[in-house]
Amino acid sequence: MTTIRVAAAGDIHAGAGDGDRVREAFERVGEQADLVLLAGDLTQHGQVDEVCVVADACRELEIPVVAVLGNHDWQSDRPDDLRRALSEAGVVILDRSHTILPVCGVSVGVAGVKGFVGGFAQQWANFGEPLFREAYAETTRDVDGLDQSLAAIEPCGIRIALLHYSPVEATLIGEPERLWLVLGADRLAGPIRRHRPDLVVHGHAHHGSFEGEVEGVPVYNVAVHVTGRDFWIFELEARSLRTDDLAEPAPRARPVELDE
Numbered sequence: 001m002t003t004i005r006v007a008a009a010g011d012i013h014a015g016a017g018d019g020d021r022v023r024e025a026f027e028r029v030g031e032q033a034d035l036v037l038l039a040g041d042l043t044q045h046g047q048v049d050e051v052c053v054v055a056d057a058c059r060e061l062e063i064p065v066v067a068v069l070g071n072h073d074w075q076s077d078r079p080d081d082l083r084r085a086l087s088e089a090g091v092v093i094l095d096r097s098h099t100i101l102p103v104c105g106v107s108v109g110v111a112g113v114k115g116f117v118g119g120f121a122q123q124w125a126n127f128g129e130p131l132f133r134e135a136y137a138e139t140t141r142d143v144d145g146l147d148q149s150l151a152a153i154e155p156c157g158i159r160i161a162l163l164h165y166s167p168v169e170a171t172l173i174g175e176p177e178r179l180w181l182v183l184g185a186d187r188l189a190g191p192i193r194r195h196r197p198d199l200v201v202h203g204h205a206h207h208g209s210f211e212g213e214v215e216g217v218p219v220y221n222v223a224v225h226v227t228g229r230d231f232w233i234f235e236l237e238a239r240s241l242r243t244d245d246l247a248e249p250a251p252r253a254r255p256v257e258l259d260e
Contacts, residue, residue, distance in 0.1 A: 002238045007231040010039030010203020011223040014053040025230035026057035039203035040070025040164030051082045055089035066092045068112045070164040096145025106238040109153025113142045115165030118185025150195035157238035163202040170212025171221035199253040
C-alpha cells in the first residue's frame with residue numbers, strides 16, 4: 001500500500017503582521033507532507049489582509065492545500081473575498097463540497113464543511129422562534145452537504161472529512177461543557193457514521209482534546225492550541241481502487257509527531 005502524509009492544522013488565526021511566522025511554518029511542512037489540510041479560522045477577524053498572509057504562504061508550496069473557513073473567517077462578513085484570495089493562491093476551498101486530488105499516485109478525496117452549532121445529546125431542537133429554527137436548518141445544510149460529499153468520494157483510495165466545528169464530544173473535553181453547544185454538533189457525526197472516512201479533522205475548540213472517534217472512525221482536533229505545533233502529520237495507507245475493496249474496514253490514520 002502507498003502511504004500518504006497529510007498535514008493538518010486549525011485555528012492559525014493569522015494577523016496582518018504574522019507573515020514570517022506563517023511562511024516559515026508552511027515552508028517546513030512542505031518538506032514533510034504530501035497534502036495540507038486547513039481546518040478553518042485561518043484569520044483573526046476575517047479580514048482580507050489577514051487571509052493574504054496564509055494565501056502567500058500557500059502560494060509557495062508544491063503540494064496541494066485544501067481548506068474550510070471557520071467562524072472567525074466570517075467575522076467581517078467577507079467570506080467570498082477570503083475564498084477568492086485563497087483560490088488565487090491555489091488553495092482548494094470547500095464549502096459543503098468535495099475535491100478529489102491525485103497525491104503520490106493515489107486518489108485522495110476530501111469532503112469539507114465548516115459545520116455549525118447544535119450541541120450533543122439533542123441539545124438544540126428544531127422548535128421555537130425563527131432564529132432558533134434557522135440555526136437548526138443551517139446545521140442541517142452542513143449535515144446534508146457532508147453526507148453528499150462523503151458519498152461522492154467513496155471510490156477514492158483515501159477519504160478524509162475536513163470540518164471546523166466538532167462532530168463528537170470527545171475532542172471537546174477540556175472546554176467548559178456549557179460551551180459545547182456552540183463548539184459542535186453530534187448531528188455532524190451521522191454522515192461520518194454512514195460513510196466511514198479514513199480520517200476526520202476539525203478545529204475550533206482551543207482547550208479541547210486531541211483524539212476522539214465516531215464508532216471507530218478516528219477524529220482529531222487539530223487546532224494549534226491543542227496540538228502545540230504548527231501542523232500535525234498523519235500517515236494514511238491507501239486502499240486498492242477495486243470496488244470490492246470498498247467494503248473493507250478503513251485503515252486507521254496514524255498520527256506522527258515530527259520534529260519542528
